[in-house]
Amino acid sequence: MNIIVCIKQVPGTAQVEIDEKTGVLKRDGVAAKMNPFDLFALESAMRLRERHGGRISVLTMGPPQAEKVLREAFMMGADDAYLLSDRRFGGADVLATAYTLSQGIRKIGAWDLILCGKQTTDGDTAQVGAELAEFLGIPHLTNVTKFLGMQEEGKLDVEAEIPLHVVDVRMKLPCLLTVEKGIFEPRLPSFRRKLATADRKITCFSLDDLPDRDESHYGLNGSPTQVQRIFPPEIKTEKETWTGEGEMLAGKLCAFLEEKRFLSELR
Amino acid sequence: MAKIIIHQERVTDEKKLNAQFPFGTGALNLGEVVLHDGKVTDVKKLQALCPFGAIDYVNGELSINAACRMCRICCKKGDGIFEYVEDDASSGADKTQWNGIAVVAEMVGSSVHPVTLELLGKARELAGKVSQKVCCLLIGHNLAKAAASLAEYGADEIYLYDQEELAHFRIEPYCAALEEFISYVKPSVVLVGGTSVGRSLAPRAAARFRSGLTADCTVLDIQKNTDLDQIRPAYGGNIMAHIRTPRHRPQFATVRYKVFAMPEKTAPHAKFISGKLDARRLASGIEFLSMRRKQSERGIEDADVIVVAGRGLKKPEDIAMLEELAGLLGGQLGSTRAMVEAGWIDARRQIGLSGRTVKPKLILTCAVSGAVQFAAGMNGSECIVAINTDPNAPIFNIAHIGIVGDVYRIVPELIRKIKAAKGKGA
Numbered sequence: 001m002n003i004i005v006c007i008k009q010v011p012g013t014a015q016v017e018i019d020e021k022t023g024v025l026k027r028d029g030v031a032a033k034m035n036p037f038d039l040f041a042l043e044s045a046m047r048l049r050e051r052h053g054g055r056i057s058v059l060t061m062g063p064p065q066a067e068k069v070l071r072e073a074f075m076m077g078a079d080d081a082y083l084l085s086d087r088r089f090g091g092a093d094v095l096a097t098a099y100t101l102s103q104g105i106r107k108i109g110a111w112d113l114i115l116c117g118k119q120t121t122d123g124d125t126a127q128v129g130a131e132l133a134e135f136l137g138i139p140h141l142t143n144v145t146k147f148l149g150m151q152e153e154g155k156l157d158v159e160a161e162i163p164l165h166v167v168d169v170r171m172k173l174p175c176l177l178t179v180e181k182g183i184f185e186p187r188l189p190s191f192r193r194k195l196a197t198a199d200r201k202i203t204c205f206s207l208d209d210l211p212d213r214d215e216s217h218y219g220l221n222g223s224p225t226q227v228q229r230i231f232p233p234e235i236k237t238e239k240e241t242w243t244g245e246g247e248m249l250a251g252k253l254c255a256f257l258e259e260k261r262f263l264s265e266l267r
Numbered sequence: 268m269a270k271i272i273i274h275q276e277r278v279t280d281e282k283k284l285n286a287q288f289p290f291g292t293g294a295l296n297l298g299e300v301v302l303h304d305g306k307v308t309d310v311k312k313l314q315a316l317c318p319f320g321a322i323d324y325v326n327g328e329l330s331i332n333a334a335c336r337m338c339r340i341c342c343k344k345g346d347g348i349f350e351y352v353e354d355d356a357s358s359g360a361d362k363t364q365w366n367g368i369a370v371v372a373e374m375v376g377s378s379v380h381p382v383t384l385e386l387l388g389k390a391r392e393l394a395g396k397v398s399q400k401v402c403c404l405l406i407g408h409n410l411a412k413a414a415a416s417l418a419e420y421g422a423d424e425i426y427l428y429d430q431e432e433l434a435h436f437r438i439e440p441y442c443a444a445l446e447e448f449i450s451y452v453k454p455s456v457v458l459v460g461g462t463s464v465g466r467s468l469a470p471r472a473a474a475r476f477r478s479g480l481t482a483d484c485t486v487l488d489i490q491k492n493t494d495l496d497q498i499r500p501a502y503g504g505n506i507m508a509h510i511r512t513p514r515h516r517p518q519f520a521t522v523r524y525k526v527f528a529m530p531e532k533t534a535p536h537a538k539f540i541s542g543k544l545d546a547r548r549l550a551s552g553i554e555f556l557s558m559r560r561k562q563s564e565r566g567i568e569d570a571d572v573i574v575v576a577g578r579g580l581k582k583p584e585d586i587a588m589l590e591e592l593a594g595l596l597g598g599q600l601g602s603t604r605a606m607v608e609a610g611w612i613d614a615r616r617q618i619g620l621s622g623r624t625v626k627p628k629l630i631l632t633c634a635v636s637g638a639v640q641f642a643a644g645m646n647g648s649e650c651i652v653a654i655n656t657d658p659n660a661p662i663f664n665i666a667h668i669g670i671v672g673d674v675y676r677i678v679p680e681l682i683r684k685i686k687a688a689k690g691k692g693a
Contacts, residue, residue: 125482127470134474139552172552224479224515230508241669246676254684
């Protein structure tokens, strides 16, 4: 089973600040790292390779520095790596990102399964995977919590979470899966593998290498959504103190919990 | 920005042409140089027109590639096959053609997910501002009762896809139903619940319509021209972004459960419209095998609600009532270091500098004094409610709601009241 894992380089911390004057994100001095949710996708790929064979390719879109996360993937055990990097990819929203990835995947060629992390820690949308599957014309499933093997030729059985329930489904390959955090304990990058893969080639694709070379489909131009502005969230400062007799306090607290809808078991 | 595009109404074989254009017909409205494919006679001559070699001829189809520099020589000398069209700020989707606020309903078991009702309330509010209708799409099986309940929350039109094959969520047929609905209704806005189903369905449909999707919106408003103002958190809630989709329709947005208020019921007036997917559109690469109730045994870091036991408790047996309370709130039991060191509670439940850092929606601390080491592990929680008998306990400095009182008097009574409230609701 040949697997492509989509990964992303994200800021090393979510504690980002906004420059009050310019309204721009302060990125200086913030170290970059692999999106932590992607580690679970990568680990899943390696477990599947142990069981079903095949090769693991990692794919990322980003500036040339994003190569670092691909090297890290090599250190964890990935076989091949692809970097989609072009100034014209910049400013991409969910649609343009998913489209660019789909073009990169078409360029890579043969694969059976695409794995993505649950979401990223910077954009936080958790929607690129599903849009990517649409562009590739393959079925997808989110919130995968377990791999159950292949009972039928060309089909992978998985367990996934839906509200209140857990389902087992049989996915026809090729397909795209996004895996839950904690599906496996991700392995640590190995120093031995770091040495062994130091010279391994990373394939770079620019826009001109992709099947569709229309610039209007990429980056800012290919993004239907536009960020009008960014601003810091309001910080809740109001405080209340309740005093009185136990039963009354319990009643007040119960009413508060009901009003805030903590009594419903749905999420 | 200038681009080369083909007008679909002028070409003979629309399907073939669309296949060349990965962005489908939506993007065909954006461009400036128009190719009238139907008039083509001598292809070689046409290709020779372009000094940049930007005219492709593949599989009997003409197209203009990225090498185009907008010189417009082809427009002047191409016998009317190419046409230059001015770009302007208003290009993009014709907004007058997209009307109505749509809500994609979701089922949980045999009833409607409450997030759908919250979205209907917001849709009603948005629709009122632009004098448009509220449409609701419901997909599943045996939907009569659920559809009736939707009608009580202000929908003007309810579209139903009620088929046995739709009993379980599978992405391809559900997305096919949503696609049919959108193509027929042409809503300006499509609101979807930020549930696992919604977060699968909305992006898939947004990609199919090549339009914008804004995930997990916390504030929604609408302009007179139906542009949706969407505000959403990013970077784990450390930054808020205001997002618009100014040139594309429909505008997709997902909203999580409990973000908007539950609306009041109104007298039903909805019109019901039934749709039916044919066998081809019901086809799926996903086979449903089995389903069981979730047995959530996750770490406290993932819990939405945490009830914390502190050293003010008198004996280990008293932890049971806090566990019961946590269960009633769909949450988990947490603990301070003292309780772990006393051996009353498992170390995996410890919150604080030497334990786990948590950021739940609600944390209810019971008989916790609130030492800095503990507070450091939980002060990012959205809502902190503290119960302690000592009004000077440091926990009250960080609590949003500080309750000065005795856990032994409040918690058992609270459990009784929650059970009563839940019994009433069911």
